[in-house]
Amino acid sequence: MSMVPTLLKVEGLSKSYGGVHAVRSVSFELRAGEILALIGPNGAGKSTCFDMLNGQNMPDSGRIHLLGEDTVGRKPRAIWRLGVGRTFQITATFPTMTVRENVQVALVSYGRQLFNLWGSTAAYAREEAGRLLDLVGMGAYAERPCGELAYGDLKRLELAIALANQPRLLLMDEPTAGMAPRERIELMRLTASIAREQSIGVLFTEHDMDVVFEHADRILVLNRGSLIAEGSPEEVRGNPQVRAIYLGEGLVYDARHREGAGA
Amino acid sequence: MAFYFVQFLTGLASAASLFLVASGLSIIFGVTRIVNFAHGAFYMLGAYVAFTLTERFSGALGFWGGIVVAALIVAIIGVLVEMVLLRRIYHAPELFQLLATFGLTLMVQDIVVMIWGPDDLLGRRAPGFKGAVDFFGQNIPSYDLFLIALCPIVLGILWLLFQRTRWGVLVRAATQDRDMVAALGVNQKWLFTSVFALGVFLAALGGALQIPRDAVHHALDLRIIVEVFVVVVIGGLGSIIGAFVAAVLVSELNAFGILIFPKISIILVFLVMAVVLIVRPWGLFGKPEAAARRTPGLTVTPWRPLTSGERLMSLGALVLAAMLPLFAGNYALTVGSEIAIFVIFAASLHFLMSVGGLASFGHAAYFGLGAYGVAFLAKAAGLPMIVSLLLGPVLGLLGAAVFGFFAVQLSGVYFAMLTLAFAQIVWSIAFQWVEVTGGDNGILGVWPERWAASPANFYWLSLGITALVITVLRVMVFSPFGFALRATRDSPLRSEAIGINGKRVQWTAFVISGTVAGIGGALFAYLKGSVFPDSVGISLSVDALVMVLLGGVETVSGAVIGAIVFKAANIWLVSQTDLSKLVLGGFIVLMVVAFPKGIVGTLETIRNRRRSAGTKSALATSRIEVAE
Numbered sequence: 001m002s003m004v005p006t007l008l009k010v011e012g013l014s015k016s017y018g019g020v021h022a023v024r025s026v027s028f029e030l031r032a033g034e035i036l037a038l039i040g041p042n043g044a045g046k047s048t049c050f051d052m053l054n055g056q057n058m059p060d061s062g063r064i065h066l067l068g069e070d071t072v073g074r075k076p077r078a079i080w081r082l083g084v085g086r087t088f089q090i091t092a093t094f095p096t097m098t099v100r101e102n103v104q105v106a107l108v109s110y111g112r113q114l115f116n117l118w119g120s121t122a123a124y125a126r127e128e129a130g131r132l133l134d135l136v137g138m139g140a141y142a143e144r145p146c147g148e149l150a151y152g153d154l155k156r157l158e159l160a161i162a163l164a165n166q167p168r169l170l171l172m173d174e175p176t177a178g179m180a181p182r183e184r185i186e187l188m189r190l191t192a193s194i195a196r197e198q199s200i201g202v203l204f205t206e207h208d209m210d211v212v213f214e215h216a217d218r219i220l221v222l223n224r225g226s227l228i229a230e231g232s233p234e235e236v237r238g239n240p241q242v243r244a245i246y247l248g249e250g251l252v253y254d255a256r257h258r259e260g261a262g263a
Numbered sequence: 264m265a266f267y268f269v270q271f272l273t274g275l276a277s278a279a280s281l282f283l284v285a286s287g288l289s290i291i292f293g294v295t296r297i298v299n300f301a302h303g304a305f306y307m308l309g310a311y312v313a314f315t316l317t318e319r320f321s322g323a324l325g326f327w328g329g330i331v332v333a334a335l336i337v338a339i340i341g342v343l344v345e346m347v348l349l350r351r352i353y354h355a356p357e358l359f360q361l362l363a364t365f366g367l368t369l370m371v372q373d374i375v376v377m378i379w380g381p382d383d384l385l386g387r388r389a390p391g392f393k394g395a396v397d398f399f400g401q402n403i404p405s406y407d408l409f410l411i412a413l414c415p416i417v418l419g420i421l422w423l424l425f426q427r428t429r430w431g432v433l434v435r436a437a438t439q440d441r442d443m444v445a446a447l448g449v450n451q452k453w454l455f456t457s458v459f460a461l462g463v464f465l466a467a468l469g470g471a472l473q474i475p476r477d478a479v480h481h482a483l484d485l486r487i488i489v490e491v492f493v494v495v496v497i498g499g500l501g502s503i504i505g506a507f508v509a510a511v512l513v514s515e516l517n518a519f520g521i522l523i524f525p526k527i528s529i530i531l532v533f534l535v536m537a538v539v540l541i542v543r544p545w546g547l548f549g550k551p552e553a554a555a556r557r558t559p560g561l562t563v564t565p566w567r568p569l570t571s572g573e574r575l576m577s578l579g580a581l582v583l584a585a586m587l588p589l590f591a592g593n594y595a596l597t598v599g600s601e602i603a604i605f606v607i608f609a610a611s612l613h614f615l616m617s618v619g620g621l622a623s624f625g626h627a628a629y630f631g632l633g634a635y636g637v638a639f640l641a642k643a644a645g646l647p648m649i650v651s652l653l654l655g656p657v658l659g660l661l662g663a664a665v666f667g668f669f670a671v672q673l674s675g676v677y678f679a680m681l682t683l684a685f686a687q688i689v690w691s692i693a694f695q696w697v698e699v700t701g702g703d704n705g706i707l708g709v710w711p712e713r714w715a716a717s718p719a720n721f722y723w724l725s726l727g728i729t730a731l732v733i734t735v736l737r738v739m740v741f742s743p744f745g746f747a748l749r750a751t752r753d754s755p756l757r758s759e760a761i762g763i764n765g766k767r768v769q770w771t772a773f774v775i776s777g778t779v780a781g782i783g784g785a786l787f788a789y790l791k792g793s794v795f796p797d798s799v800g801i802s803l804s805v806d807a808l809v810m811v812l813l814g815g816v817e818t819v820s821g822a823v824i825g826a827i828v829f830k831a832a833n834i835w836l837v838s839q840t841d842l843s844k845l846v847l848g849g850f851i852v853l854m855v856v857a858f859p860k861g862i863v864g865t866l867e868t869i870r871n872r873r874r875s876a877g878t879k880s881a882l883a884t885s886r887i888e889v890a891e
Contacts, residue, residue: 077760080760086760088756092754093757094753094754095753096753101565105747108746109747109761115744116742116743117739117744118738118739119743124743161761164761165761165762
């Protein structure tokens, strides 16, 4: 493992809102090709943590080293330029464009053609967009209006958009929220296989424990803003503290009935 | 020293009306999320009705009773408007709400002239406050002191109303989450109606209380609404205390601005507004809005470039248009040139509004700047026509670069209000800086050179430039930049997450749009041979909005069709009736309520429906065949 580069290094990350410690001195690392899950009950600080990593929120203290750069205080678009793709808990796409155009816009941005006033977008990186759509199984929908897609397809489209800048790290906030159980498993299998193939690191938050235990290489458990456990799925499953706080009362296998309980 | 103190008190007295109107606007916005453009009209109606009542009934009771009854009467009119019109558009995009209430404003302007005539009316002095108080040799009207005292009293009453009554609690709850309040079993309809009635009452009271200080006339509505927009932008929309503080601030800036820049006192207000927007984009006491609703949102049909057949058709239409001088007379050619110019103007707004999702309510500013640019270059610098035509729009570009920088910091209704306020600033400069702009007399004698002087030649020139501009804009819509702009409009969150600097993209679009509007204005100056402050006026800005809306705000070519239809109808209408504002206003209201997709949008819907019906029947046939 020592040869694998560290993509993300977080040290002593803290954030409080008016005396409430949302995130308290959280530290962890993420290596290339590793799939890391961030879990915890509602209000544990997962979303706050995530927002600080992707530049939407300023930490009170702590360091974030993303792909070798200190990214505290940088805008989300600057962090994206470093090679970080991301998907949102509630999908964010461009509803008035076709599926292919959605990916093409991301490719336009990646190719730094945003202020090109004279070219044709339709012809820009058309094949590359098609390839990304094929990769997530959306090739057949390329010319469909994005506004007509079913929710599960939107999630896959988001994944294609997130892959457009050839990211080395994917940040996925509840990637399977709001999906049917079978779609969840398919989407995460797809994500995991792409990540392993291209050696992309993945950090995701998730409520569905089946998804977490099946796909995560490592799990971080947050409770009331602090990291209470870290380790392989087996270690976390066996950790009595985690069981008491989070996994107790048989929630492991009931998790899918609690979908929609957003963080 | 005494002089400055008196000036300070005058400012405070002017703040009273401004506060009443602005707080009404804020209360209505807080609950219904509608920025009521017609608020100025209700203010003006309050003044007119109060004038009539106080003239008819004498004595102190007649006067004070007249003021209160006037505000009540106007509030009842407001209730009717809310029930008949606003209830239909609470869920419409905010652009449509602004336009519908603006249509009302236009109607009220003509109705007021019909009832009270076009002349200024001087109201009675207030009984008991006719004199003046001496202050170290300076006179202060005692009515001003009354207004100064009234302002905090109204603030206190509003505070009690919202903090201490059940109704106030419901209103505050609805301001935070109106769906939740409805889910708790509160009758939303009547809550909205009562809030609207209170807001209108405050506006009308503000107007009624002005009659001892100011003449009543039919341009009061736009004057107050622009100031009120400035106040709520500074104070923060939805905050009553913000309205109070900002009303005092703006009034004082006006009172002292006159001493510093007598000609262009509004500059001072603008500078303060700019600083506030940079430091606190949602105003001093405002809260950031949740993500603004997207202005388009009626259809999701993706845009496509023209097919080769459609390109041929467009070219054919252009050739046909170019043949007009073969059979039309000079008047028709002049009308044709004017329509062509307005196609440019509408297309420039379309680029910002439909592609960029930024509905500018002051786009005439850049049109007018282009026109003044040409006038300065041709008259003052004596440059040849070609050079003036090329350089004139640069003034529009500069204006758009400066104002656009601030405007794109905001979105939605704030953007609309801010662009309107900027346009009004440009208008004030054009109107008041007589040495440079000629003020109301404008700049005359901007005639085209001989090669372009004949109506036919000028028409061909306008048509050629229009065709060029439309082509360039269309290419830009489908260029990578056009997609980046649409991406920013569709989802600011996603576009930021794929590395798009939304503000910079929108600013660029604003500058492009302002420059194109300036090209239209430059041609317009040569067409009319003169430039007047009207070319910067609000009504021209609204014409542009209506043209885009009429054509179809969600289509690529709507602006062109909308401009042609609207301008032709408008020229005809003005020649037919004196009540063109009433008709136009009624038309806008009707269009928003009944016809929101516009001409091209409706045609596209029909075509899509036919097409999908066609594929369905084809499917059905094949299925039958299989079954057989």
